[in-house]
Structure formats: C-alpha cells, structure tokens
Amino acid sequence: MLLGLSTLRDLINLRPAVRPTCTKMLLHYCTSPDKILRSNAILIARRWISPDHTILGPIIEAHATEMLHKLSGPPPGDDEEEEEGGGAAWEEIDSIRHFELFFAITSKKHVLLRELMRFFGKLMPETASVILAQIEPLVKSMAAAAVTGGGGSGGGLADVVGAMREFPDGSDMLVRRIVDILTDGGGDVHTDVVAAVVDIVEEK
Incomplete structure (x- = not known):
C-alpha cells in the first residue's frame, strides 16, 4: 500500500502527462474507508498545499x-x-473521512478556518457535532504555531482569533468550542483571545 502511494506521489511529481489522473486517484484515497490508506494519502496531499x-x-x-x-x-x-x-444521517466515520483532508490542510493554511466558520451553520447537525468533537487537535496545532514559529501560511493564534472575530451566522457553537479549547488547561489565557471574546459579546 505505502509503496503504491509513494509511486503515485512520484508520478504526480515527475510525470506531468499523467498528473491529472494520478492526482484524482490520490484525492479519492483521501476519503477512503481504509484509515491507513486515507491517512497516508492525506499526508502526501498536504505537502502540496x-x-x-x-x-x-x-x-x-x-x-x-x-x-x-x-x-x-x-x-x-x-x-x-x-x-x-x-433523510439518512451521516455516520461518524463517514463525516470524519469527508472533513479530514480539510482539517489537515487547514493546519498548514490557517486562513481556511474562516471557510469552516462560514460553512459551519450549513452542516447536517450530526456532522456539526462530530466536527466539534474532533477539532481540538487542529485548534491547538494552529495556536501552537505562533509559539514554535511554524505558522505555515498564516500566523497561528492570530489566525484562530481572526476567524473568531468574523463570527459568521450559524457558527456560534464552533466559536464557543474554540474558546473552550483555547482557555482550557488552567493557565493564563492569551490577551488576544480575551479581547476577541469581548468584541464578540459587544458586537453580537
């Protein structure tokens, strides 16, 4: 499996003639029910953001x-x-495999959190609940990027706070969840987070 993915990666990188076909195949694997295949395909795709x-x-x-x-x-x-x-509902694992790639690339391109904010209110309720349960590692990795210097294409905590300040209609639960994550742990809360919460309360 891993050999096949590495071969697919090399074809995408080195053979422009077959790049569209191979890219489509790789992206298909990014939502595969097979967790190992899906995770490794996502790792490859994330590198090209x-x-x-x-x-x-x-x-x-x-x-x-x-x-x-x-x-x-x-x-x-x-x-x-x-x-x-x-009227069927999304199963948890099916929800995860459909947003897992988006989460992975958002950890590198932080501005995409704003897209999730804008879209959150349109999600099926069962899927919104899964996202709220699964988003903690993403938020923490983005917030930590400002400390480690690994801010990707964004500015770590500043990107999280910036997305919170936009607070689109329907994103209330997501913003509340992000605030909970950023303030959890018993330590001092970053002043930018406090300021963003105050602004949200005053504006809404």
Whole structure:
C-alpha cells in the first residue's frame, strides 16, 4: 500500500502527462474507508498545499472544500432516490473521512478556518457535532504555531482569533468550542483571545 502511494506521489511529481489522473486517484484515497490508506494519502496531499506547489495546491484545496461541503446534505446512497435525500444521517466515520483532508490542510493554511466558520451553520447537525468533537487537535496545532514559529501560511493564534472575530451566522457553537479549547488547561489565557471574546459579546 505505502509503496503504491509513494509511486503515485512520484508520478504526480515527475510525470506531468499523467498528473491529472494520478492526482484524482490520490484525492479519492483521501476519503477512503481504509484509515491507513486515507491517512497516508492525506499526508502526501498536504505537502502540496500552496505556496509549496502552485499547481497542485489549489486543486487539493478545492477538493477538500468540496468534500466538506458534501456534509451539508444527506450522505450519498446506493441509488438515485437516496442520493437526492432520503433523510439518512451521516455516520461518524463517514463525516470524519469527508472533513479530514480539510482539517489537515487547514493546519498548514490557517486562513481556511474562516471557510469552516462560514460553512459551519450549513452542516447536517450530526456532522456539526462530530466536527466539534474532533477539532481540538487542529485548534491547538494552529495556536501552537505562533509559539514554535511554524505558522505555515498564516500566523497561528492570530489566525484562530481572526476567524473568531468574523463570527459568521450559524457558527456560534464552533466559536464557543474554540474558546473552550483555547482557555482550557488552567493557565493564563492569551490577551488576544480575551479581547476577541469581548468584541464578540459587544458586537453580537
């Protein structure tokens, strides 16, 4: 499996003629039910997020966003009637594998947290609950980036706070969850977080 993925990665990197086909295949693996395959495919895709790769980065970002947006409707079914919406709910693992790539690239391109904020209110309720439960590692890694100097394409905690300040309609629960994560642990709370919370209260 890993050999196959590394071969696929090399074909994408070194063989422009087959790059579109191989990229499509890699992105398909990024939502695979097989956790090992999915995780390793995501690791490869994440490396190409802009500005590291100006051609592949936007393609990967667009695909990750498309997968996230799928979670605003019912899960796809086995037939056309189900695909049009039979009232089925997303299973937790299916929700995770559809937003896992988006979370992975957001940890590198922090501005994408704003897209999640804008879209959160459109998610199916069961999927929103899963995101709230799974987002802690992402928020902590972004906040820590300012300390470690690994801010990716953004500014770590400043990007988290900036997204919080936007506070789009429907993102209340997500903002509250992020505040809980940033203030958990019993230590001093960063002044930027406190200021953002005050601004949110005054504006809303």
